[in-house]
Amino acid sequence: MVGASLKDVAMRAGVSVRTVSNVVNDFPQVAPETRRRVQQALEELQYRPNAAARLLRAGRSGLVGLVIPEIDSPYFGELASLLVQAAQQYGWTLLVDQTNGDPDRERLLLDGPPGQIVDGLVMSPWAVSPAELRRRADAVPLVLLGEQDAAGLIDHVSVDSVAAAAEATGHLIGLGRRRIAAIGVQPHLANGTAQQRITGYRQALRAAGIPHDPALEMPVTALHRADGARAMRELLEGGHAPDAVFCFSDQLALGALRAALDHGLAVPDDLAVCGFDDIEDGRYGTPSLTTVAPDKAGIAERALSCLADRLKRPPTGAGRRRDPEVPSGDAPPPARRIVAAHRLVVRESTVGRPG
């Protein structure tokens, strides 16, 4: 006893499957009396439309996927949660998967079951290049998250990292700091996040006439607390002690903060610390963390609305026909680059306790 099919319901109600289908899908052209009978049969048999069959035939599952490098990681966690909720507004169910930044897994999720079953995908790529993603975007409507330079190839939403990093650095400069370190350089990653943030950082220094010291730009392998702590320790032990540090993520900042405290430094008096992401831990730690807050809700909302626009076009399913000779009438709309808002949130780690 696994589930009743349309046929079962049709037999019970004494109608054809067509009519049952019409009722299930709320099509108007059904006589009230017929509809009633069908609905009763539906109820009695506990009918649930088979998602696989629907998908095969209609090419729509009502599912959208979110593919991110790490689910644990407060930033992506918060974003995922917001996307799940935003998706409900569109009548979609959002499913999340994790790549760990592994290129093979990024490809697998795109090509395999999740990518095929889903009506559209929101993805934050770390390893696969925009050009390669572009090819898959023919198969699944795709919206990218993050700063990688998709160069107009794919729909894409992110904050202006260059400007945000410049603001954060400017805030530190405004506090009178001069030896400002940057933690979070990641030359090996395909996504341009770190690249853009270091650019903004340097811009702000230059604008203030502060010479740029490469020894203060710390690379990391990942954006976690441990990496931030390690970088801070190196800075402190290397004799390059800064009087402020701008970290490319809150997790890095939290790690750096802990390392500085362990080192006997007072924050913010000896060292001002600024992060990026505005995760919850930063708000409740001691001292609380000054940070760049991307408009996460806005990012979620705009990513999905962007996806919704793509999905207005014909579904990829059933009646589809792949005929290279006959180009599909109207060209797809050009890729969009959406810039989400951000703001600098000043807290204790740069200005101390109020009162």
Added chain:
Amino acid sequence: MVGASLKDVAMRAGVSVRTVSNVVNDFPQVAPETRRRVQQALEELQYRPNAAARLLRAGRSGLVGLVIPEIDSPYFGELASLLVQAAQQYGWTLLVDQTNGDPDRERLLLDGPPGQIVDGLVMSPWAVSPAELRRRADAVPLVLLGEQDAAGLIDHVSVDSVAAAAEATGHLIGLGRRRIAAIGVQPHLANGTAQQRITGYRQALRAAGIPHDPALEMPVTALHRADGARAMRELLEGGHAPDAVFCFSDQLALGALRAALDHGLAVPDDLAVCGFDDIEDGRYGTPSLTTVAPDKAGIAERALSCLADRLKRPPTGAGRRRDPEVPSGDAPPPARRIVAAHRLVVRESTVGRPG
């Protein structure tokens, strides 16, 4: 140009779909030469098996679902990440969804697209009762996470929360504390987590001959930092100042910690704080947090191995026939209750800085 089907490949290779299917599924009985030809056609046409069709026909998608109340929330985030990785060992792709503890959404995910498309489900229910879940477990193999009393109805893995809470409380008592508060009572929730932890807490107090003071047992509406901070403030302002507090989650503890610090208390001297979950924030905060560490990797591994056992039984797909008259030979194995390990991790929030 959406994708080549088996038929397309068959035509190109000059064989039947059967043979192509055999090659794709790595069946041995294919002549080497034929196999080669087919493989080439596969390659040229960039063939990807259609997941929907496969699922419809074979009743297997290779996907498993994880349904949790909140994706943001470090504990579930870490668990989700571990489950994603463990699933790869089994050749499954794990998809995560969030319910916010909403009963309707819990049901929806079980009945609708995600629940139907997936081969099995790992779920941490908050609102739907075990009895109701039991009914759905006929449709999807289901493994529960957390403490709710499934009473032998459904496979189920969790730590021994009573014992763990007693250990944590015992640690506080061993430190010489006597006015030990508990933060995290949740009488309204269907999952028995809070209930079990308060039970362990009281057990430990009783064992130490410490009278139990209801004014020290603080209810919360959610397990977040803000709730922990609020409860702590009430405790402090209500004149019931404790000398120690056991919080039912690390997030609560982190919130309580911040509130205590804001209040001018020294931790652990004036107030010792212990949490539950061992999330990363607790390890890197100042002071670092003493906590009960559930063996998350073990939970993930055992949940999936449990699911794997269920999946050895016939798939729910295609050839299935629902005939109430003919009971399916062998009864399903009885529900299992798996207890995962935990240990108390002592850090600064109860014993101060070492050295």
Added chain:
DNA sequence: CTGAAAGCGCTAACAG
């Protein structure tokens, strides 16, 4: 307004 029937892409009897 409703029925009959084709077929989405795949797997797996059932032949040969």
Added chain:
DNA sequence: CTGTTAGCGCTTTCAG
């Protein structure tokens, strides 16, 4: 070893 074919459950065209 390989070909033919019957569906899985659904949507949808085409007729009434």
